[in-house]
Amino acid sequence: MHNVNTDAVAATAAAAAASPEAVLQPVVLSGEWQVSDSEPQFTAMIPYPGGQVEFRCDFPEPMGGGGRAPNPLAYCMWGGVACYAMSFALEAAREGVPLRALRGEVSTTVDMSRALGVSDRPPVEKLTWTLHVDCDADPATLDRLKSLADDRCPGAYCISNPIPLETRLG
Template structure:
């Protein structure tokens, strides 16, 4: 249904009832900071089930880059938007709500003063997702899908819950 393979999802739901690890993915990324000014600042490969892709990132000029590639935050925000949109489409399919077309937008602002060492300021305004769907479904059904998406989207969960992290820095020769 609307490019969501519902049979695969239903199979996974059944598997998860017997094996919680069936729906868990581990991600391991590695990237390289480029010290040559002729290159974008950062590059790394990501793998996915049908291939691999090299992603490049470059800060905008006011943060010391050249703006030759999307910034790291651009990828982060695109990821959040894509996650919310994908979750919306999936929840609609699982609920039997057909989508004939869907677009999503994300708006937010970023204040870089803290990153620039100017002071301690909240770095981001709120995320404003806006989903527009073309569907024969009722407004009530669309709002139910939105509620399910708000409850089940991993990006929304990560914004609402502190995610533990660790950092390490090691000098190498």
């Protein structure tokens, strides 16, 4: 339904209920700093089941980059709203609610002063994720789907809950 394989979702949920370890997915991603002034600053090949895609990012000029690619926070913010929109679409499919269209939007204000070492202010104080949904569902159904997405979206969880960060030199 609307590009969600509900049979696969049901099978995966059943496997997780039987054995939580069945849905653990180790993730290791790496990227390379580019020393050439003509390239975006950081690049990576990100694998997915059907192949791989190149991610390129560059700081904007005020942060010392050339603005030749999206900045790292743009990927982070886009990834979050993408995860949320996809979670909403998944829950709609599981509930049998067909979507004609779904668009996700993220908005915030970024304060670069901390990254520049001139303040302790947070870079972002709030993210707003807005979903624009085109379907025939009534408001109560949409609210229920939103609540399910709020509760189950991995991206929302990662942003809303402290996750230990370990940094290392290798």
